[in-house]
Amino acid sequence: MAKAMDSEAQQQLNVTFLPYPTPGHMNPMIDAARLFARHGVNVTIIATPANALTFQNAIDTDFTHGYHIRTQLLPFPAAQVGLPEGVENIKDGTSLELLGQISRGISMLKGHIELLFQDLHPDCIVSDMSYPWTVESAAELGIPRIFFYSSSYLSDCGIHSIRRHRPHERLVSDTDKFTIPGFPHRIEMTRLQLSNWERVRKEVSDNFERIFESERRSYGALYNSFHELESEYEQLHKSIVGIKSWSIGPVSPWVNKDDGQKINREHKEELxxxxxxxxxxxxxxxxxxxxxxxxxxxxxxxxxxxxxxxxxxxxxxxxxxxxxxxxxxxxxxxxxxxxxxxxxxxxxxxxxxxxxxxxxxxxxxxxxxxxxxxxxxxxxxxxxxxxxxxxxxxxxxxxxxxxxxxxxxxxxxxxxxxxxxxxxxxxxxxxxxxxxxxxxxxxxxxxxxxxxxxxxxxxxxxxxxKTTEKGGHSYNNLIQLIDEIKSLKISKAVTEAS
CATH class of the missing domain: 3.40.50.2000 (Glycogen Phosphorylase B;)
Structure with a gap:
């Protein structure tokens, strides 16, 4: 009996999710984490108190339904960066100065998060793209790091292609059009439509260099997209970035479809x-x-x-x-x-x-x-x-x-x-x-x-x-990814035992 329990504990997959505190990144990652839990994974989400408040009800509900999911709280260093209590999310930044303070506060959490990783013994880290250093954390623990990208395949492929070929640098004017190289469709843009860091080469681009470098060094990437929406760019991602990826979207309608009520999670009281x-x-x-x-x-x-x-x-x-x-x-x-x-x-x-x-x-x-x-x-x-x-x-x-x-x-x-x-x-x-x-x-x-x-x-x-129903592309991708992390866990245990 003890042996059976033991192997059951070994079978239980522990995955830690590290979302970045801005709604466009955090919300889909929380929904993805909840999907993992619904498919038998033991999930821990690392978040600061004010950010956790926005999704804690959903996590508590999942937990009462018997899913293994919890939030691990980390205090936010508000006083150290001169912020009022509870200002912990990029959306709270009403000025450039405030945004800078919030970003500083987020980057100060690095050491605490690394210690948490050691304590939590995850079998896999799913990390937002904005934490490139988690690649090293995962390598030290000998576990896979999954790069969570919170937008479209096309946008990631576009950024990689433009960084590599720099077609906009050959243009005379900011409003002249260039075509994105290597794309299956003819996609035209102007220099002005690129992010500032893509337009010019300076420090801010170093940060993005680190982000995309960490993507290439990840075990794979997780996308809130679906095959029927962007299959050609899913293919292109594999050849441009050179890692596996799993599209498991759209995560929000999928995780909420059984709730019957399509009420946004951020709403504190009933309508x-x-x-x-x-x-x-x-x-x-x-x-x-x-x-x-x-x-x-x-x-x-x-x-x-x-x-x-x-x-x-x-x-x-x-x-x-x-x-x-x-x-x-x-x-x-x-x-x-x-x-x-x-x-x-x-x-x-x-x-x-x-x-x-x-x-x-x-x-x-x-x-x-x-x-x-x-x-x-x-x-x-x-x-x-x-x-x-x-x-x-x-x-x-x-x-x-x-x-x-x-x-x-x-x-x-x-x-x-x-x-x-x-x-x-x-x-x-x-x-x-x-x-x-x-x-x-x-x-x-x-x-x-x-x-x-x-x-x-x-x-x-x-x-x-259809894609999130049993047998659909996104559904199959999620199951396949979970199975793959499980087999990595088993082979790691075998290696360590021998």
């Missing part, structure tokens, strides 16, 4: 009986409303908010717009307040402040499309709901995601965003005008091409559901 926006949405015709949301890290400046408001109004289409209240910016708030009153009166639009249950809204039959910053999680959620997209990328890898949506999947209308720029970096902001916004909404909602896009988006939605 009231029927919120005002839902009453309004229920009166709208199917596929007639456009949903506008730019994610948790984007902040639009006043001139852009004005153009967007007029662009939506002039399109003649009903819309729901989610806006984060800015601290103390009277200018924005008074304009938006007046705009909100006007829309309520005309019954043409609805503004939701700060937070909205995105999955509930996207899956409402009245929603016919989304205006998106092309953050990967938002795109996957729109896709799962079968919605075409008006693409408005802002920064990071979002311009690559736009190309996937527009050129490869053909389910998107670009609004014409020209420059890759994070709001905190100052400088002059390029404004997308109301005419372009109106034109894109009309094309998506009224034109024949928009209808074709909706059909294609619905097909992808069906594929996204």
């Amino acid at each position: 009231p009986e029927e919120p005002e926006w839902l009453t309004w949405l229920n009166t709208e015709q199917n596929d007639s409303v456009i949903y506008v949301n730019f994610g948790s890290l984007t902040r639009l400046h006043h001139a852009q908010l004005v153009e967007l408001a007029h662009g939506l109004e002039n399109s003649g289409h009903s819309f729901i717009w989610v806006i984060r209240k800015k601290d103390g910016n009277e200018n924005d708030n008074s304009f938006l307040q007046e705009f909100e009153d006007k829309m309520k009166e005309s019954n043409k639009g609805f503004i939701i402040w700060n937070w909205a249950p995105q999955l509930l809204i996207l899956n409402h039959p009245a929603i016919g499309g989304i205006v998106s910053h092309c953050g990967w999680n938002s795109l996957l959620e729109s896709l799962s709901a079968g919605l075409p997209v008006i693409t408005w990328p802002m920064f990071a890898e979002q311009f690559y995601n736009e190309r996937l949506v527009v050129d490869v999947l053909k389910i998107g209308v670009p609004v014409g965003a020209k420059e890759n720029k994070f709001w905190a970096f100052g400088g002059e902001d390029k404004v997308v005008g109301r005419e372009e916004i109106t034109k894109a909404v009309v094309e998506l909602m009224e034109k024949e091409e928009g209808r074709e896009m909706r059909k294609r988006a619905r097909k992808l939605s069906d594929a996204s559901k």
Whole structure:
């Protein structure tokens, strides 16, 4: 009996997940960790207290259902970097200075995390791409390190290809187009659409060099994508980066599909009986409303908010717009307040402040499309709901995601965003005008091409559901990866015993 128990303990796979504290990275990794636990893995998630609060309810629920999953808390060094208690996530950075302090606090955790790895004895570390040093940690422990990439295969392949070939350096102007070398589709971009660190060679690129170097040295990579969405770029990733990868997405709809309730995990309390926006949405015709949301890290400046408001109004289409209240910016708030009153009166639009249950809204039959910053999680959620997209990328890898949506999947209308720029970096902001916004909404909602896009988006939605069912690509990939880590664990034990 003891022997059986012993071998059972040996069979139990221990996997430690290390998410990076920004919603676009953290949320999909938490969902991936929960999927591992649902397939019999003993899962530990390392997080700081304020970050853990955002997902702890889901973990507790999984635990009460008998899954082996827990959070290992690490105190965040707020006082040491001059931050108030509870400011631990990149989304809390309202200025460049604050962002710098949060990043410093995160990097100060390295030593503590390494000690935790020693204590936890994991059989595998799944690490966010932003912690390149975990490759060494895993090597010291003699276990595999899986590189977790929180965006599309196409974006990772694009970054690698451009780093290698540097096609943008041969151009005369920032707005001239170049083609990404070695791609199965003709994908054109401009120098301005690349991240700042890709455009120029300087220190910040050293950090990214380390990230991509650590990817190459990993045992494999884990992607929140699915075969039917990006099979050609899945193939290309293998030849460009040279490591195995497993696409197990879309993780959020998969992990939440048994819950019956599509309520976003970040929502602290239950929805009231029927919120005002839902009453309004229920009166709208199917596929007639456009949903506008730019994610948790984007902040639009006043001139852009004005153009967007007029662009939506002039399109003649009903819309729901989610806006984060800015601290103390009277200018924005008074304009938006007046705009909100006007829309309520005309019954043409609805503004939701700060937070909205995105999955509930996207899956409402009245929603016919989304205006998106092309953050990967938002795109996957729109896709799962079968919605075409008006693409408005802002920064990071979002311009690559736009190309996937527009050129490869053909389910998107670009609004014409020209420059890759994070709001905190100052400088002059390029404004997308109301005419372009109106034109894109009309094309998506009224034109024949928009209808074709909706059909294609619905097909992808069906594929996204099938892929996570038993026998589907993503389902099989997850099982295969878990089995592979198990056999690595067994051969390691055999080697150590001999």
